[in-house]
Amino acid sequence: xxxxxxxxxxxxxxxxxxxxxxxxxxxxxxxxxxxxxxxxxxxxxxxxxxxxxxxxxxxxxxxxxxxxxxxxxxxxxxxxxxxxxxxxxxxxxxxxxxxxxxxxxxxxxxxxxxxxxxxxxxxxxxxxxxxxxxxxxxxxxxxxxxxxxxxxxxxxxxxxxxxxxxxxxxxxxxxxxxxxxxxxxxxxxxxxxxxxxxxxxxxxxxxxxxxxxxxxxxxxxxxxxxxxxxxxxxxxxxxxxxxxxxxxxxxxxxxxxxxxxxxxxxxxxxxxxxxx
Amino acid sequence: xxxxxxxxxxxxxxxxxxxxxxxxxxxxxxxxxxxxxxxxxxxxxxxxxxxxxxxxxxxxxxxxxxxxxxxxxxxxxxxxxxxxxxxxxxxxxxxxxxxxxxxxxxxxxxxxxxxxxxxxxxxxxxxxxxxxxxxxxxxxxxxxxxxxxxxxxxxxxxxxxxxxxxxxxxxxxxxxxxxxxxxxxxxxxxxxxxxxxxxxxxxxxxxxxxxxxxxxxxxxxxxxxxxxxxxxxxxxxxxxxxxxxxxxxxxxxxxxxxxxxxxxxxxxxxxxxxxxxxxxxxxxxxxxxxxxxxxxxxxxxxxxxxxxxxxxxxxxxxxxxxxxxxxxxxxxxxxxxxxxxxxxxxxxxxxxxxxxxxxxxxxxxxxxxxxxxxxxxxxxxxxxxxxxxxxxxxxxxxxxxxxxxxxxxxxxxxxxxxxxxxxxxxxxxxxxxxxxxxxxxxxxxxxxxxxxxxxxxxxxxxxxxxxxxxxxxxxxxxxxxxxxxxxxxxxxxxxxxxxxxxxxxxxxxxxxxxxxxxxxxxxxxxxxxxxxx
Numbered sequence: 174x175x176x177x178x179x180x181x182x183x184x185x186x187x188x189x190x191x192x193x194x195x196x197x198x199x200x201x202x203x204x205x206x207x208x209x210x211x212x213x214x215x216x217x218x219x220x221x222x223x224x225x226x227x228x229x230x231x232x233x234x235x236x237x238x239x240x241x242x243x244x245x246x247x248x249x250x251x252x253x254x255x256x257x258x259x260x261x262x263x264x265x266x267x268x269x270x271x272x273x274x275x276x277x278x279x280x281x282x283x284x285x286x287x288x289x290x291x292x293x294x295x296x297x298x299x300x301x302x303x304x305x306x307x308x309x310x311x312x313x314x315x316x317x318x319x320x321x322x323x324x325x326x327x328x329x330x331x332x333x334x335x336x337x338x339x340x341x342x343x344x345x346x347x348x349x350x351x352x353x354x355x356x357x358x359x360x361x362x363x364x365x366x367x368x369x370x371x372x373x374x375x376x377x378x379x380x381x382x383x384x385x386x387x388x389x390x391x392x393x394x395x396x397x398x399x400x401x402x403x404x405x406x407x408x409x410x411x412x413x414x415x416x417x418x419x420x421x422x423x424x425x426x427x428x429x430x431x432x433x434x435x436x437x438x439x440x441x442x443x444x445x446x447x448x449x
Numbered sequence: 450x451x452x453x454x455x456x457x458x459x460x461x462x463x464x465x466x467x468x469x470x471x472x473x474x475x476x477x478x479x480x481x482x483x484x485x486x487x488x489x490x491x492x493x494x495x496x497x498x499x500x501x502x503x504x505x506x507x508x509x510x511x512x513x514x515x516x517x518x519x520x521x522x523x524x525x526x527x528x529x530x531x532x533x534x535x536x537x538x539x540x541x542x543x544x545x546x547x548x549x550x551x552x553x554x555x556x557x558x559x560x561x562x563x564x565x566x567x568x569x570x571x572x573x574x575x576x577x578x579x580x581x582x583x584x585x586x587x588x589x590x591x592x593x594x595x596x597x598x599x600x601x602x603x604x605x606x607x608x609x610x611x612x613x614x615x616x617x618x619x620x621x622x623x624x625x626x627x628x629x630x631x632x633x634x635x636x637x638x639x640x641x642x643x644x645x646x647x648x649x650x651x652x653x654x655x656x657x658x659x660x661x662x663x664x665x666x667x668x669x670x671x672x673x674x675x676x677x678x679x680x681x682x683x684x685x686x687x688x689x690x691x692x693x694x695x696x697x698x699x700x701x702x703x704x705x706x707x708x709x710x711x712x713x714x715x716x717x718x719x720x721x722x723x724x725x726x727x728x729x730x731x732x733x734x735x736x737x738x739x740x741x742x743x744x745x746x747x748x749x750x751x752x753x754x755x756x757x758x759x760x761x762x763x764x765x766x767x768x769x770x771x772x773x774x775x776x777x778x779x780x781x782x783x784x785x786x787x788x789x790x791x792x793x794x795x796x797x798x799x800x801x802x803x804x805x806x807x808x809x810x811x812x813x814x815x816x817x818x819x820x821x822x823x824x825x826x827x828x829x830x831x832x833x834x835x836x837x838x839x840x841x842x843x844x845x846x847x848x849x850x851x852x853x854x855x856x857x858x859x860x861x862x863x864x865x866x867x868x869x870x871x872x873x874x875x876x877x878x879x880x881x882x883x884x885x886x887x888x889x890x891x892x893x894x895x896x897x898x899x900x901x902x903x904x905x906x907x908x909x910x911x912x913x914x915x916x917x918x919x920x921x922x923x924x925x926x927x928x929x930x931x932x933x934x935x936x937x938x939x940x941x942x943x944x945x946x947x948x949x950x951x952x953x954x955x956x957x958x959x960x961x962x963x964x965x966x967x968x969x970x971x972x973x974x975x976x977x978x979x980x981x982x
Contacts, residue, residue, distance in 0.1 A: 214849075214851060216835070216853075218833070218853065220831075220833065220853075221833055221853060221854045221855065221858070222848070222852060222853060222854060223853060224835075224849065224851065224852065224853045226849065243847065244846075244847030245847060245848060245849025245850075245852070246849060246850075247843065247844060247849065247850035247903065248850060248851065249838075249850060249903070249904065250903065285844075285903075287900065287901075294851075307789075312687055312688065312689055314686055314687055314784075314785075314786065314789075315685060315686060315687060315688055315784075316686075316782075316784070340694075341694040341845055342689075342694040342695065343694065343847050344689075344691035344694075344846050344847050344848075345691075345847075346847075348689045348691070348694075351689075352688065352689070397694070397695070400695065401695055401696050404695060404696040404697075404698075404699050404706070405688065405696050
């Protein structure tokens, strides 16, 4: 476990960001996974927050390690999993960087669904799990000095991503990007802030079932982000909300290095546009 | 021990044992004359002739601060208790109580803030003090006022049985409006219905009380929360509340962000709003306190720090490199996350590394106590277990359910052990099946109308819906705001519903709730740690 997976990830994200949206979609084909399963908690112990999350895909029968998702599963509920097989993880065999006993998905997103699950928990069985490290997507504390961003500032859009059917701003992930964007807005003083919510409302077949988000979720997302900006002190008069049209799956993932190649995740988003 | 001390020399006994940094080596009754700090922490001189007068009229009952008395609240007070000595620091000029609204009976029922927030009880009110007051006043002390010092105002007030929740469990009645109101006073449309399953006090049924009353309300029963170390309770560490998925909440009055850590159910955003609530509910004031009175109370309560200062053997908790006691609390910065800054309860790290020379100078009991406290702190931080089905942690934050962590996961703010983020968490202390039956408490059935609760499902049985009585969300049923872990030795019983009778009761609750399987030694170490906070 010497080559930290997170590092390789960051690398691949950088590479991806440099390639075109089309290339991302093409690469996605072979290593892309999208399925629904009851998550399994593997009770590994390398200190705090070191438990493993596994999920067996009903589509290919393989056991995936989804622990690197920014928001973890709940063993009492089914999970929608979208991820890409991390480089060098194609077989999930021993000897690979495999601390949990599953094929590592990274990047990966987990959405908790309402459907109940039987609370699967298995022992560590010799797997170490991952020692907790503070993610880079961690909001700095308020007492930290943060110089304002330097201009010049021009029209710019920032995406924020959400779990399935949810407008909850997830901890140490979406809140980090929201905070970054708020910091930029504070530096840039745009004339208008347009918040556009999107939902994956056109159905997609996942593990044999058609799945679509609630029609309202796009508006809820936009409202939540607009409310957050107001709570952070931005003038309500400069903020407007809209609902964007879901273009469906065909468009492929939007080009953004926060969730490279996760096309479903990228449909569940808000775009905050600063206009001058 | 305590009773002897109390009768003869209430606030001064055993001070000789306290070699603490802000302490005095002078013992005896004259200690009430006070200390003034000069320069940096530690340098102390006796002074304050001006206050000497105040000490003279001190009565044997001085441990109890009665409303309306004319006394001086000094810079430092020490109170013996079963675990050692509690110290209360007042970071400001001595206060004459007859002139200070915190001590004045402002309303018709003769109570003052101090009635329920007593210095000797860590600025809360222990059930022991409550019983003492019943005895000493034959039930006439204003704390027993019908409004919330009895199980229900409809009961015959002269009888002990009508005050059983206060006398047996230290619980005051808290009446919340139904439907809930938000911070700006607007009705919230709840996403659940509430029915009364059991009403042992009678205060949740009829035409005046309960959800079916003409003006619907819900009565729950709660412990007073300590009014001390408030800079920590008010501190905002981060701009976001991970449990809400939003920035930290904003006070509608000022438009400013707030910490969200007040009251068991987070029903007020600020100390000012809290005072309005207290004046109306506890003091039965028909009009508001004046701005000057509010300012006076705020200044006073913000200047109070309290923590245990000496242990059961009389040894100072800040001896030999340790940093227990309220001085550290007073002098350090609030709102810091223990996992990235000063580790929670690292105050006692030095006692885990005593030199042979230091050890040799201690009695076997004192040495054993210190080592146990240091181990307790390490257990609190690092003895991990699986935290499950606790709303506010296992959902909706994204930590996962279950998640492996320790006591400090939730109790994460340095020096105080509250949550740096707004700390409403469902430990199960008020919800079935985790809460003990507590037949003396009301029991409600909450039915979620929309989405079911992620862990309990559609129906929840609860003694106190907690935060849900503020938000109107069934997902928040049983979420209770974490409270200060300081001055615990002075203010049993514990948890907002008084369900843990003693410190061991706290550990036993967690051990059962999360199937931790602490060893007997680990339990004892945690108890010793908590006794020293």
